[in-house]
Structure formats: structure tokens, C-alpha cells
Amino acid sequence: MQLTKHAHACVTVQKDGTRLVIDPGTFTPDAAEAVAQAQAVLITHEHFDHFDEKVVAAALEAQPALQVYGTAAVSAALGRHNGRVHTVAAGDAFTVGSITATVHGHRHALIHTDIPCPDNVGYLLDDGALYHPGDAYFVPDAPVRTLLLPTSGPWTKLGEAADYVRTVKPEQIIQIHELMLSDLGQRSTATLLGEQGLTGLPIDRVEPGTTVEL
Template identity: 25%
Template sequence: MRVTKYLHSCLLVDTGAARLLIDPGRFTFVEGRVTPEDFGELDAIAVTHHHPDHADPDALSAIIRRTGAPLLGDRQSAERLAAYGLTVTVVEPGPHRIGAMTVDAIRADHEPVLADETPANTAYLIDGRVLHCGDSLHPVLFAHRGVDLLAVPVMGPYLTERLVAGFIAQLNPVAVVPLHHGYAKEFFITQRYDTYRPYVEQLGVTWHGLREPGDTALL
């Protein structure tokens, strides 16, 4: 299995049998370092929630036009993205098949934000091996302790270092990919990685930084 990161929270998971793109959001594309043409053929696209840094309507439209891949998400995302002419196939909690790939949709509350509404958030577990949390550190995800690869937000207005570190320790994955820092300067991302990496590694967990667009971890 190959997991490729394209800035912020955007991951491409390629099992060899199917290719799933998760959370192509605005911060992935805003600097022009990644384009909607960079992902190759896709079997599906999934969004964890409707915030634009996870679901960029313009990029999604371009990717769908090029690949014909279906767009998956929760009901709230379907309602919000319909305003941009996008059709979202609603995935209810539980397992779903994308070709030979199994994707478990997990309702995991978005972390609290300074807004009138906190969006619904869906985490995705791919073939029981890769867990993309979206913007959630909810205890419901502890059911997947020991997962091969945990893709987890490490920066954001709703996070502290101790909250993230405790979540990783509770889940005790084999490896971690840090997400949700696409708005930060490179020197600050380096500082964050230098803080998190030693803590994660002392837990016996592998740290996959995947700093540059297209950096890949092999499972």
C-alpha cells in the first residue's frame, strides 16, 4: 500500500487495487505546488467534512471532470457542496466497497471551533490499515488502536501539543502521518515536527513527515 501526501490534509491512498483521494482542500492548491492534474486516475474521492481546507469546490470539480471519480461524504457535505454543482454520494457509517478496497466511514466529531456550527466529520479507515481522522481526535477512534498508519491533525486552532500527543499514545499506531499544517510557514512546520517526532518515536511509533507534495510512505 502506498500513501502519498499533497499538503495539509490531502492524502492519496493506493492499495494496488484501488486509488482513493481524501480531502483535496484549498490549502493543497493555493500556492500552485499541487494541481488537480497531479493525482492520476482515481477510483473515488472522499471528503471528511465540508470546510474549504478539506473540500475545495473548484479543485473537486476539476478532478471529477478529469477522472470521472465519484465524490463521497456525509449528508452535511452533500448539502453544502451541492451549492457548487457537486454531487456527493452519501456514505453512512460502516464499511463500503470501492472496487477491491474497503472503506469504513466513522462518524467522529470535529474538534470544537469558534463558529456557530461545528461541522459533521467522517473519519475513513482504508482496508483496516490507514485511518484518516479528518479534524477529529474523538475517543470513538480509539477502537482502531494499533492501526498501521494514523493520519492525524497536528496543528490547528482547536489543538494543543499535549492533546495530539495523548491521542497518538492512546491509539498506539505503527506509524503516523501529520496533517493540517498547510497554512504554516516552513520554518514553523519544521519546529512542530522537531517537537512531535521525538515524542512519537519514544512510543515506538514511526514518524512519516511527508513534507513535500508527492512524498510517499509505503506500508
């Protein structure tokens, strides 16, 4: 399996000719290009930095075989498109081409009690090969080999992130949701949470546009 990192929370996953895009949002400049090459789009929740509604809606019109998976709010925003938009929730499982996915978690992490928490789901691919949690530190009830770890945003906390990694116990960490951190902030976060810090695991900072083998 290969992973291509895009800006912020968006990644492309490719395996044996199947290509999925997770969370193409408005903070991802090449979101439309990534979606145009995919068989399916997986959305963790409806916030604009994870779900560029215009990009995904246009792709559904232009790509007759494209499948989209997301929460009820995502489905409501897009419409059914002849059954190609699928509402998913914790406990669901589906397959796209050569890639299997299970759905985990329920709610977005708390920002403040005055701000509503939307539904948020995480996607665990290929029996634990990769887990994208969206905007939550939800621990799936299955082993995780590669964890995509959010490191910036109004809801993130470094102490909670450290405890999250310790609980999930992945083999590998790749940073996502990093756009609100400067280069210094990203280096400081990697030091605090990384191999010599609180988790004992290195945090891979994959530059947007880079593809890595998982």
C-alpha cells in the same frame, strides 16, 4: 498500499490499481490533478481546506465513473450526480476497487463555542492500514497501523494530539494538516510529539509530492 502526500490535509492512496484521494482542498495546489487520476474522492467535512467544491464538481462532470463520499453537507453542495455522490456517517462501510473503508466519528473538533462545529468523519482503510481523521481527534474502535496526524490549525492542541496518539497507539505517524506551521514550527512539533517526546513514536514529515509504502 502506497500513500502520496499532497499539501496540507490531502493524500492519495493507491493499491492494486485502485486510487483514492482524501480531502483535496483549496490549500492543495495539485488537487485537480490528483482527483483526475482517482476512482474515488473521500471528504471528511466541508471546510474549504479539505473540500475544493469547484475541483470535485468539475471532476464529477469530466469523469463519468468517479465516486465521491462525504458528509451530508458535502453531498448537498455537489448534488447526486446519478448516485455517484454518497453520503456517509459513522458506522458505514464501503469498497472502492481493491480498497475497503469504514467511517468513524461525528463532529469537527471545537474551535470556539461561537463557531459551529460541522459534521466530520474519519476514514479507516483496509482494516486499519491507514486512518485519516479529518479535523478531529476521534479514536476509531479498531486498530490503526498508520495514523495521519493533524498538527496545525485553529482547533489543534499539542497536548490533545499527544493524548490522541497515546490512545490510538498506531505503529506509524505521518504528519498532515501542517500548512500553518513554519519549518521551525514543524520541527518543534515533531520534537515535542515524536520519538523522544510525548508519544514515543517518530513523526514522519513527508514532503508534498512524495510517495511512501505503508
